[in-house]
Amino acid sequence: MSQPDFAPALERAITRAIAGIAAITDLKRLSGGASQETWSFDGTGANGRTPLILRRAPYGKTVQRSATAVPLATEAKVIRLAEKAGVPVPPVPYVLKDTDDLGPGYIMGRVEGETIARKILRDAEFAEARPRLARQCGRILANIHAIDKAEVSDLTVVPPRAQFDQYRTIYDTYDYPHPVFEVAFKWLEQRLPATPELTLVHGDFRHGNLMIGPDGVRAVLDWELTHIGDPAEDLGWICVNSWRFGETHKVVGGFGDVDDLLAGYAEAGGKNMTAERVKFWEMFGTLKWGIMCMTMYQAFAGGSDRSVERAAIGRRSSETEIDLVNLLYPKVRP
Amino acid sequence: MMDQPSSLELVTAVREFIEKHAMPELQGRTAFHARVAANALAIVARELEQGPNANAEEHARLKRLLGRDGSLDELNRELCRRIRTNGLQVDDPALGDHLTQTTLAKVAIDQPNYSGFQHSPHRPPK
DSSP states (O other), X not given: OOOOTTHHHHHHHHHXXXXXXXXXXXXXXXXXXXXXXXXXXXXXXXXXXXXXXEEEOOTTOGGGSOTTOOOHHHHHHHHHHHHHTTOOOOXXXXXXXXXXXXXXXXXXXXXXXXXXHHHHHHOGGGXXXXXXXXXXXXXXXXXXXXXXXXXXTTSOBOOHHXXXXXXXXXXXXXOOOOHHHHHHHHHHHTTOOSSXXXXXXXXXXXXXXXXXXXXXXXXXXXXXXXXXXXXXXXXXHTTSGXXXXXXXXXXXXXXXXXXXXXXXXXXXTOOSOOHHHHHHHHHHHHHHHHHHHHHHHHHHHTTSOOOHHXXXXXXXXXXXXXXXXXXXXXXXOX | OOOSSOHHHHHHHHHHHIIIIXXXXXXXXXXXXXXXXXXXXXXHHHHHHHHHHHXXXXXXXXXXXXXXXXXXXXXXXXXXXXXXXXXXXXXXXXXXXXXXXXXXXXXXXXXXXXXXXXXXXXXXXX
């Protein structure tokens, strides 16, 4: 396979910026949409082989990133702060400069492990880690929330009310009636936390963004939705049933209990967290995922993505509706 | 009256073609999209079978709950408006029952294997 056209520019930037690397090899695209690319490659030289990742937004495509995504340079800055705060993250040895001619982006270490939920929740090699994950996630989140938010003053501040209004507006735009979503909005509105202490939050703390090994969480990835908000948001999001991948009775990510999550959180110095605050954000997160399914269908309906996947995902909104019904009306079986 | 096959038979034939003949020839992204396409046709088939009854029951419940007549779309919009403007309370048992029945019927068509449906406390135990 031929090398992508930016390979020489990447090699120049890396060999200049990182001591002990003289060349790059095995550059291959991992994932990402049209606006955001993730590439895997190895640096070679005096240090031997260094497994690396490039996250970049090619020039001219930056505007297509999600409206809520932070700039890649900010993402890199937050990851470095998280590392200092004791959060497991990939090291970020270099942030791209304009003169590198690669577009905005950064280089990070490639951490080995698994992100696919079904493997983490079912495979034997993770059996010992699973019962410990909820507590570990609690500790990690407490450390994320303890990061000095003054260090990242360019992050968007999204208090609960603002996020509520944001999703209400998106839902109203689609003008298609979902009575279950209306009830969820009403339930949330009646319980909106008045003035929680706002902290840095990860914003997408769930399976897929957690690199996990037999020893537990090795790295927290995908910081592009980080913002300043209610810390309970992160704890609630990982409890959303969609992220339990069938292991419905283990509320936290399909691997653990809220009590363990809260215990880990308190153990690492997290303050004033309660099951009730987590439940609020679990409800909110479930509603958000339902509205995101509507949004993805809109990409099909509007013609920007005519794939069968975008069309079909609209019919997954009802998954979140049954989850909301189960939360809103928790009738016990006779 | 349309000739045979029925629309249900047609979408089933296409789904079986994708699953049995097309998918084994495909790889990567295209194979993934073929799987999604087959699942989408399975939704259509279930809707053809269960949709008319589910819609009729939803419609009847809505008329009772709202005390007025109208199309399914009109009544759902009216229901949304009443919830939003507190004409109906979130904890109203009749509202809870309607939403539970409607959602169970909907997800039984859309995603019957989904864990939230399979393990819903509102379904009779297996």
